[in-house]
Amino acid sequence: MADVDFDVIIIGAGQASVPLARALAEAGREVALAERKHLGGSCVNFGCTPTKAVISSAKVAHLARRAADYGVHVGAVEVDLEAVLARAESILQSSRQSLRSTLDEAGVRLIEGSARLAGRHGEAFGVQVGGETLRAGAVVLNTGTRTAIPPIEGLEALVEGGRVLTAETWLAQRTVPKHLAVLGGSYIGLELGQFYRRMGSEVTIFETAERIAAREDEDVSRALQALLEGEGVRFHLGAQVERVSAQSEGLELHLEGGERVAASHLLIAAGRQPNTDALDLSSVGLEPDDGGFLEVDERLASKVAGIWVAGDIRGGPMFTHTAYDDFEVLASQLLGEGERTAERLVPYAMFTDPQLGRVGMSEREAREAGFEVRVATYDMKANGRARALGEEDGFVKVVVDARTQKLLGAAVLAAEGAELVHVFVALMNAGAPYTVLDRALHIHPTLSEATKSVVKGLGA
Ligand SMILES: Cc1cc2nc3c(=O)[nH]c(=O)nc-3n(C[C@H](O)[C@H](O)[C@H](O)COP(=O)(O)OP(=O)(O)OC[C@H]3O[C@@H](n4cnc5c(N)ncnc54)[C@H](O)[C@@H]3O)c2cc1C
Numbered sequence: 126m127a128d129v130d131f132d133v134i135i136i137g138a139g140q141a142s143v144p145l146a147r148a149l150a151e152a153g154r155e156v157a158l159a160e161r162k163h164l165g166g167s168c169v170n171f172g173c174t175p176t177k178a179v180i181s182s183a184k185v186a187h188l189a190r191r192a193a194d195y196g197v198h199v200g201a202v203e204v205d206l207e208a209v210l211a212r213a214e215s216i217l218q219s220s221r222q223s224l225r226s227t228l229d230e231a232g233v234r235l236i237e238g239s240a241r242l243a244g245r246h247g248e249a250f251g252v253q254v255g256g257e258t259l260r261a262g263a264v265v266l267n268t269g270t271r272t273a274i275p276p277i278e279g280l281e282a283l284v285e286g287g288r289v290l291t292a293e294t295w296l297a298q299r300t301v302p303k304h305l306a307v308l309g310g311s312y313i314g315l316e317l318g319q320f321y322r323r324m325g326s327e328v329t330i331f332e333t334a335e336r337i338a339a340r341e342d343e344d345v346s347r348a349l350q351a352l353l354e355g356e357g358v359r360f361h362l363g364a365q366v367e368r369v370s371a372q373s374e375g376l377e378l379h380l381e382g383g384e385r386v387a388a389s390h391l392l393i394a395a396g397r398q399p400n401t402d403a404l405d406l407s408s409v410g411l412e413p414d415d416g417g418f419l420e421v422d423e424r425l426a427s428k429v430a431g432i433w434v435a436g437d438i439r440g441g442p443m444f445t446h447t448a449y450d451d452f453e454v455l456a457s458q459l460l461g462e463g464e465r466t467a468e469r470l471v472p473y474a475m476f477t478d479p480q481l482g483r484v485g486m487s488e489r490e491a492r493e494a495g496f497e498v499r500v501a502t503y504d505m506k507a508n509g510r511a512r513a514l515g516e517e518d519g520f521v522k523v524v525v526d527a528r529t530q531k532l533l534g535a536a537v538l539a540a541e542g543a544e545l546v547h548v549f550v551a552l553m554n555a556g557a558p559y560t561v562l563d564r565a566l567h568i569h570p571t572l573s574e575a576t577k578s579v580v581k582g583l584g585a
């Protein structure tokens with residue numbers, strides 16, 4: 126290579142990067158991947174992997190406490206947070222190691238350090254990392270996000286003093302907080318809030334919106350709130366926290382209107398901020414939007430030809446499965462026929478217990494988009510498997526286009542809701558009318574019978 130050191134340099138080892146680096150290297154490209162911390166990014170190191178592992182421990186504690194409901198006596202239930210965290214860490218360590226082996230086997234050059242763009246070098250782009258400037262014909266940015274710190278008086282100082290928990294630091298909290306206050310009632314706040322409650326913390330969630338999981342339909346938000354309240358999680362909705370102050374033990378939240386709430390710990394879960402500010406984007410003529418996200422087209426190309434963007438920093442849905450799908454799009458663009466784009470149906474789930482599996486539009490969104498809709502709901506209490514499992518909470522809701530009989534969206538708030546929603550995902554991807562499901566046979570007794578029962582409620 127006369128003019129470039131690499132064909133492609135990838136900055137950030139997030140969820141698109143490792144498979145992309147491997148695919149490019151296996152296709153004969155010279156590839157470098159720069160990572161400032163750990164392979165696997167947010168998902169592996171503090172996000173999906175450890176949160177879902179500890180949520181599984183919390184579920185065991187919850188079921189053990191309910192053991193008598195099943196005719197089983199286990200005595201007093203104690204949780205050992207250190208052991209719970211150690212289990213999660215061992216799962217994440219093995220994921221991290223397998224990512225390293227993948228890169229090593231593929232012959233990708235892994236560069237440890239914080240990287241930034243360093244202008245154009247003829248046809249190539251410069252990337253500065255680890256004290257050297259490397260050149261590549263193409264650069265992929267996959268640098269992810271970090272906890273956004275809301276502009277609340279006193280909060281920044283508490284963060285700097287290490288007095289609050291964030292998505293990045295919660296694994297370092299090795300004792301059960303006595304009373305955890307949580308800022309934000311969405312994915313992170315609800316999943317981790319329920320986890321700590323089941324570990325034995327008092328938990329109070331402060332949410333600025335009038336309801337939790339505010340993107341969802343009101344019936345879904347309210348049902349989820351009632352289920353969490355049933356376990357003792359407390360909510361302050363429409364809450365404006367104006368100031369936080371350190372106390373000799375813990376801290377105090379000062380709410381608009383004068384109310385004060387004392388807590389031993391505070392978890393900030395009020396959204397994410399893209400890691401684009403340290404990339405020196407302007408050196409190649411790129412500028413992020415006001416929120417720090419980079420605009421891309423459906424090929425994931427940025428406004429500067431040769432610079433591609435993957436994962437959460439491209440705006441839009443922030444999930445591991447969307448970032449992984451970005452890899453498939455980018456592999457097609459950089460190596461293949463270039464036809465694969467990021468036009469996609471994106472399901473998602475909230476891993477509370479019961480889980481909320483979601484795909485497509487909510488009822489509100491469908492009505493706002495002008496569809497004539499038909500809606501049906503089905504209570505999980507009527508499902509035989511849910512009764513046998515002793516997990517009857519929640520319901521399934523479908524929203525159908527009255528004109529075409531096609532599904533516009535579904536919400537499954539149920540045990541294994543994140544699995545069950547895939548019945549609807551498949552139906553929507555096939556573009557099939559809901560009547561296909563109505564006529565299908567489902568095994569009895571299964572939770573998935575509920576996905577058929579709900580469409581029965583739509584009639585012919
Ligand atoms: C607590 C939590 C739980 C989550 N749970 C789920 C879940 O259950 N399911 C789901 O689908 N999604 C979940 N997510 C979201 C998911 O983790 C992200 O959407 C996913 O990781 C995609 O991120 P990414 O690829 O954009 O970047 P990331 O995974 O954030 O990786 C970016 C990487 O870039 C590195 N980096 C940043 N700047 C530089 C630089 N200048 N130089 C070198 N390296 C750099 C970072 O160190 C990091 O390793 C969760 C997120 C959090 C925070």
Ligand SMILES: NC(=O)c1ccc[n+]([C@@H]2O[C@H](COP(=O)([O-])OP(=O)(O)OC[C@H]3O[C@@H](n4cnc5c(N)ncnc54)[C@H](O)[C@@H]3O)[C@@H](O)[C@H]2O)c1
Binds near residue numbers: 314338364442
């Ligand atoms: N199961 C999953 O797939 C999963 C799990 C965790 C995280 N994630 C991803 O991580 C992203 C971030 O999750 P998140 O829960 O931090 O953010 P979010 O953007 O989903 O929600 C933030 C919440 O905080 C509230 N809020 C904002 N400022 C506040 C304040 N000052 N006080 C109180 N509440 C405030 C908002 O109204 C909102 O409800 C999500 O977009 C999601 O894609 C996914």
